[in-house]
Amino acid sequence: MRRIGLPLAIGAVLALAGLVLVEALRPSAPLTQDEQAAAIAAELRCPDCQALSVAESDTAAAAAFRREIADLLAAGRTPEQVRSHFVARYGGWILLTPPNPLVWWVPIAAIVLGIALLAWWLLRVRRPAKSGVEPPGSSDAARARVHEEIEQFDA
Amino acid sequence: MPGPPRRRLSLGWLALPVVLVPLGWLLFAGLGRDPREIPSPLIGHPLPTLEAMTLDGDAFASASVAGHPIVVNIWASWCTPCIDEHAVLLDAADAHPELHVVGVIYQDTADGARRFLARYGDGGWPNLLDDNGRIAIDLGVTGPPETVFVDARGIVRARHIGPLTADVMATLLSGIGVSP
Numbered sequence: 001m002r003r004i005g006l007p008l009a010i011g012a013v014l015a016l017a018g019l020v021l022v023e024a025l026r027p028s029a030p031l032t033q034d035e036q037a038a039a040i041a042a043e044l045r046c047p048d049c050q051a052l053s054v055a056e057s058d059t060a061a062a063a064a065f066r067r068e069i070a071d072l073l074a075a076g077r078t079p080e081q082v083r084s085h086f087v088a089r090y091g092g093w094i095l096l097t098p099p100n101p102l103v104w105w106v107p108i109a110a111i112v113l114g115i116a117l118l119a120w121w122l123l124r125v126r127r128p129a130k131s132g133v134e135p136p137g138s139s140d141a142a143r144a145r146v147h148e149e150i151e152q153f154d155a
Numbered sequence: 156m157p158g159p160p161r162r163r164l165s166l167g168w169l170a171l172p173v174v175l176v177p178l179g180w181l182l183f184a185g186l187g188r189d190p191r192e193i194p195s196p197l198i199g200h201p202l203p204t205l206e207a208m209t210l211d212g213d214a215f216a217s218a219s220v221a222g223h224p225i226v227v228n229i230w231a232s233w234c235t236p237c238i239d240e241h242a243v244l245l246d247a248a249d250a251h252p253e254l255h256v257v258g259v260i261y262q263d264t265a266d267g268a269r270r271f272l273a274r275y276g277d278g279g280w281p282n283l284l285d286d287n288g289r290i291a292i293d294l295g296v297t298g299p300p301e302t303v304f305v306d307a308r309g310i311v312r313a314r315h316i317g318p319l320t321a322d323v324m325a326t327l328l329s330g331i332g333v334s335p
Contacts, residue, residue: 060262060288061262061288061298064287064288064292067287068292086292087196089203089292089294090196090295090297091195091295
């Protein structure tokens with residue numbers, strides 16, 4: 001447990017860091033205006049329904065939102081400007097996704113940190129107290145004898 | 156050995172209240188908040204420009220009422236709380252000639268809105284048609300009734316969600332310089 005604990009933890013951290021890097025550097029195909037509009041609609045909260053995005057809702061207000069998104073994109077606004085357009089009128093609650101993508105990584109970081117702390121604590125508690133006395137069976141001679149006996153037993 | 160090991164254990168326990176007390180405080184503080192209260196980014200900023208056709212077929216621009224305190228009321232004929240609120244608006248418009256009321260008809264037909272006014276009283280103020288919902292978006296409307304209070308300098312001072320009562324109306328009017 002002690003021998004594999006640290007490499008496992010380091011490996012997990014390295015793998016996660018690699019994933020983050022791949023996600024961040026992955027080239028994304030350019031979206032059409034309709035795809036952009038659909039993506040923005042999926043990120044905006046429908047103003048007159050509970051927990052639905054503008055893309056999912058059938059209300060007249062959601063339809064008005066979708067029209068406004070399409071008009072703004074057609075007028076040359078960037079998706080970021082379109083989102084800001086709605087935030088400026090409604091406030092931050094109109095966004096279904098947090099504006100800072102780092103927020104997504106906070107729970108993952110908390111879990112990794114928690115596992116690391118737990119592993120560290122377990123390793124520390126389980127580690128036998130250091131003492132001058134050598135535990136039985138740790139000398140080379142004793143080990144050789146154990147090997148011998150196992151081989152005899154197998155044979 | 157009552158020395159170091161004991162001290163280390165008690166320091167470890169420090170982490171528990173350090174995490175739990177702020178978490179508990181956050182949850183407790185949330186109890187006092189009204190989940191229906193949505194802060195409006197409009198407050199403290201100029202009223203967005205309103206330009207639309209009115210129910211009577213006239214062109215309206217908010218520039219025409221600049222320099223006056225304005226109450227922008229978002230309503231619909233299908234909105235039941237709007238009925239009681241309408242009487243409050245009529246009273247306020249009667250009592251304060253310097254006040255300009257502007258109605259915005261939300262997700263409604265012109266015929267439905269006309270029937271509502273014929274039944275509950277037409278204050279004679281402009282009621283804007285918002286067929287594409289753009290005015291509602293510009294005002295950050297979530298659903299009628301909603302009312303925006305604008306002072307004579309054109310700055311939004313308050314936004315009320317839900318029907319106005321006479322008391323709420325008086326308080327919010329004084330906030331835009333209209334005293335009883």
